[in-house]
Amino acid sequence: MRRLTALPDPQLPPSQSTAARGDADDAAIGPCPLCGRPMVPGPSLDRHHWVPRSEGGREQTLMHRICHRKIHSVLTERDLAAAYDSPDALRTHPEIARFLRWVRKKPPEYMDRHRRKRR
Template sequence: MARKHREKIAPWYQPPQDVICPLCGRDIPEDQRDEHHLVPKSRGGRETQTLHRICHRQIHALFSEGELETTYSTVDALLGHPEMAKFVAWVAKKPPGFFDGTRRSNRRKEKNGSASRW
């Protein structure tokens, strides 16, 4: 009978896989990962996409849940919006762990009649 130390034993540890943000194309550190419901959960959405926290917050700063449900329910649709494309071009140059505060867009402020900064 062969001894265990001579048998090939599969390693139990699997290093974490790199996760790439589909919006900005950068690696997402574990502490910066957010799951984004492509269709908002409140509107019946179940499918999620892993994004950088900063990219996820920018989506919700720019778009209402209704807009996300009807018009921007795919990554390609999000990238097709001019303000989102401008943000992605800017953040793609930052290091993977970069995070900055996100402000609600003026477009959303005008639409909701809200003057608050966030």
């Protein structure tokens, strides 16, 4: 049996709609905090914890799935917590910087896999 999900009620104020509660389809989405490309609601977005939950982090931000996957394919959770806990810090990593130069030429909905494993 299929489970039905509630859609936002147009009669409710924004504070009570699903977009305001932080669901995956947030209404007003700005640029990706890592690559700066516009974010489009849908499967091309992920939530990223700047400090991994396993290291006690709570703050999270929407970003492109491809950017999120690249971060985790290059860095361990310990590295993220110790030195790369912000977009500015991540941009200083040589492999992430090379990736950003490449991905900025792609459309906002672009998704691909990363074949390189963490070191």
